[in-house]
Amino acid sequence: MVLLGAVMWRGYRADAAEQGRQQGLAQAAVIAEMAVAPKLGGVDMAAGLTTSQLEGMREATELAVFHGSVLRLRVRGFTGQVVFSDDGSTSGGLPVADPDFQAATAGESRVKVIGGAGHEVIRVVQPLVAGATGQSIGVLELYLPYQGIAAQLRAQLRGFAERVAGGLAALYLVLALLAGWTTRSLRRYAIRQEYQASHDVLTGLPNRAAFRSRAESVLEVAGRDGGRGAVVLVDLNRFKEVNDTLGHHAGDELLRVVAARLRAGLDDSDLLARLGGDEFAVMLPGRDREQAVAVLAGIRQLVAEELVLDGVPLSMEASFGIALYPEHGTELQELKVRADAAMYQGKRGAEDIVVFAGGTVGHPHQWLKVQAELRHALERDELVLWYQPKVGLPGAEINGVEALVRWQHPERGLLPPGEFLPAAEHSGLIAPLTEWVLRRALDDQAGWIATGQDWTLSVNISARNLESTGFVGFVGALLAATGARPDRLILEVTETALAGDVETAMRAIKELGTLGVGISVDDFGTGYTSLSHLRGLPITEIKIDRAFVADVDRDPQSQAIVRSVIDLAHGLGSRVTAEGVETLEIHRWLVEAGCDEGQGWLYGRPVPWPQVAAKVIVEPSSAPLTERAAR
The missing domain is CATH 3.30.70.270 (Reverse transcriptase/Diguanylate cyclase domain)
Incomplete structure (x- = not known):
């Protein structure tokens, strides 16, 4: 702001000085035309002035000199000689070689403020024109007082300075207020931005x-x-x-x-x-x-x-x-x-x-990698299906198989489902994975039916499958496309899946039952499913979790639980399958308790379907067969 004021001051002062020079030039022109030129008509400057001419010049200029409007006046020839001066001297004045004098002899007027501070005068050098011819006959060298002009200039500058100072002060105040308002606004904006960068806009909680x-x-x-x-x-x-x-x-x-x-x-x-x-x-x-x-x-x-x-x-x-x-x-x-x-x-x-109960956690970092690789595995057909037999009790004849997916990983070898199913279920991959398993399993079922084996096919599905609106339609379309009998397909649903979106799961199960597909509740006893969830559902099978079967031959509490589940299932019109049967003692106890089916290593481990034995014999006790089943 100070620099702007200084520049404006300097410019206005220069303008005022120029105004003084122009005023001096105009005054000199009036003196020349009105007082000097009329007295020099027809005068030969080289010859000088006569006495009467000098007297006339003094009379014409005396008043201006007397009143101080002119400080010094000289009439000079082109060669520099002083023809007339107000003080009567014939010497002094501007040197002939001075550019201003030379300009005047050439017909150009020059004006300049000379002298030190407080002693300035205006010097005007201009051609002197006399007569009607308009011809220049000499040079008029005129010195005019500058103090009046300087006083006027100072008054103008003072008024200008006051106006500029007032204007600049007002402008500074406005800018200061604007800057203050802007600063506060920016500070508030910065605070808002900082808050929004660290907080959730919807709830106001930290992000x-x-x-x-x-x-x-x-x-x-x-x-x-x-x-x-x-x-x-x-x-x-x-x-x-x-x-x-x-x-x-x-x-x-x-x-x-x-x-x-x-x-x-x-x-x-x-x-x-x-x-x-x-x-x-x-x-x-x-x-x-x-x-x-x-x-x-x-x-x-x-x-x-x-x-x-x-x-x-x-x-x-x-x-x-x-x-x-x-x-x-x-x-x-x-x-x-x-x-x-x-x-x-x-x-x-x-x-x-x-x-958190401890143990290794494969989520989320490892799961991201598994999900990416599994997506490619589906495209490259790296998945395989193995089947574990389900036998009827007490005879242990194979009447069904459960499809269990494996992943033939190109680097890690054959992977069990626990290595990748949790990652798939936690993403959208569970849908295409389940669809792949159903297609491949129904193709395999057609193969063993062609060999004379009328085994039922059990396939595990996820809670996400039941929540998908198009899943039931997919199953119906797939059964129609393959010609498979719906009653020979059993879809196994974990008990925990029924504890999620109960309404959606029950609706999907009822629609699947309408298609004729069997529904099995897997891992029963571990999810604390409300019995009201099972009432009214077309449940064809309840599978008792291996945790209760593993010691059922010797633990009274496990025996009580398993007997209760068997009675409950039969009361609901469902058959019962015990998982994890590994010894003849457990097999015999389940037969005595009235269990309908068994599944476990005693009867056979998961293998490709052509390797599933046509019949498993566990009674009478046979060491080689028992050892083979254990292997």
């Missing part, structure tokens, strides 16, 4: 990045001071149904309500963040296993409180996966992986608050 930063700081302090705590992942159950049914606006409102309820159940020292979608993360510093579970049990009750969205009353449930530090790890990523594994286990089981 994934903020949770990571704060949680890592807490873990660092805990590692240094020997602290403990828990990292929890929370996922809402059936949130997608709310979005699909009521719309995304209702889903957004639900997330806001759930976020507020989660926050209400935590202390100020606890961390809560929304990771994305319907997934939240919680960090509970200083809590042990029991304390963490107790806190989450309270939160579960808050989340489950009824709310109304678009006039529809809802009661939401959530799954909680817990990883403890330092017990389960000291790095945040490691704890999140294990909490995620626990949460996933809870989603597929009956418990919705699950603490």
